[in-house]
Amino acid sequence: MNNINKKIITVLLVDDHPMVQGGLSACLSFYDDIKIVGSTTDGKEALNKALTLKPDVILMDISMPLMNGIDATEIIIDQIKETKILIFSMHDNPEFVKSAIQAGASGYILKDITAEEVYFAIKAVASGKTHFSSSIAKMLLDNPISRHENDKLTTREQVILSHIAQGYSSKEIAKILTISFRTVEAHRRNMKIKLDIHSLAELIRYAVNHGIIEDNKCI
Amino acid sequence: MNNINKKIITVLLVDDHPMVQGGLSACLSFYDDIKIVGSTTDGKEALNKALTLKPDVILMDISMPLMNGIDATEIIIDQIKETKILIFSMHDNPEFVKSAIQAGASGYILKDITAEEVYFAIKAVASGKTHFSSSIAKMLLDNPISRHENDKLTTREQVILSHIAQGYSSKEIAKILTISFRTVEAHRRNMKIKLDIHSLAELIRYAVNHGIIEDNKCI
DNA sequence: TTCTACCTAAGTATTACTACCTAGTCAACT
DNA sequence: AGTTGACTAGGTAGTAATACTTAGGTAGAA
16 A cells, blocks of 8 residues: 555544544554554643644543533633544434534544444544444434524523433422522423423433433432 | 463354444454354344354443343343353443343453453453443442342233333222222332332332333433 | 223312413623 | 523412222133
8 A cells, every 4th residue: 555645644532431442543553554652541631632732633431520521622612723523422313423523523433333444534533533432423413403402401400400310300400409499490480481392301311411410429 | 372272262253333343343353263153233143153163252232223132131141052242332321230140141241341351351351250340340349249039010011110110190090091090000009119209200210220111212 | 700900980279380472681782 | 781591489270199098800830
């Protein structure tokens, strides 16, 4: 192969699973136009390393201990415009994908793909293009990012929702937060309207799926 | 090191993420008393491979496409008594851990550990001992497996619950299943009693956490 | 066969939630 | 200075859920 004219792409790995990092390093070592210049296991550290290393591409996991990949992406994109971020996640949850795109990621690939696909995805985003796993692309077609997608819940609403999801009634929440139960009900109503949700069940599931309450808390 | 007296432990990898498999293979290749005799990406295929390869240890993921690691563990343990199963998961959900133990797994380690820890865990379960990641062991202390843990929901109750979790009211469910809404309410009540749950919110979360409804369905 | 589990169903009363409505305060931004 | 968004709070009315109760039918196990 003719690699003489190829510019070497520098890559920073961000993944909290040592196994995944090991696998990626091993798989990408076969390509001589890609150089892994660093790796870290958390979004917070990723930001520091990104600032010093200025990699062409960051291969970023989403679920990480201190700072998640979405938040890290948002901050890094904001501070280093030359760096492209390729999300490397095992989750094909539409919410994650949309958040990643809104945070400024150039691509989103799933962890069940082959090394070749990772390679092509890195090449694509490094050259300024976007790249999504075929299943992700298909999913985005089925779940278009709506106009109100950004209307996330306010801090107060999240507090209310976390209490609701824990099983407290409006009255109990009112007592806990020392506000009127009318206010609690107003928040309930507003959340349902802005999320286009029409039942308590969907609201609870929203809370679980969006990390407003931990999956296995109390159950 | 003196490896002369060491019996070589045969290991079967079961994980639907090629990256994880690659990382494991790479990491475990440094230990000459462990030999990876095969790998597969699904529990169903794992059963077949286990029967032909009869490995000493199966390193098993939980979330897999066709058959999950818990079900696969139960079947394999039942058919091949010599094989020990070490669950290798990224989830520290108490429910998963308990299910794994009840299915007959000899250990449960998290994916965020180092190669050395994986090695020691494999050695431990191969010699007939159990091995759990420290955080898992601690979690088990906090969430003891209760006497009624096996009192799972009946098929009918799961059907009712899945409808509840989708946001249908008792009346709507009654119409869908062509039973009296009184019956639906009776099921609701029975489920809450047997699960020791005191709010609809907890019931929904139980449904989400136990796979009675898919995490991101409709939301 | 008695026992148990499961699915079915209903009465009654209370509490919780939901859908409409209006409206004040406060902080931030144009 | 005016607008907007967030948080607060209340009225009224209807619907849903819950907590107690009892109880019939059916299938499988001890």
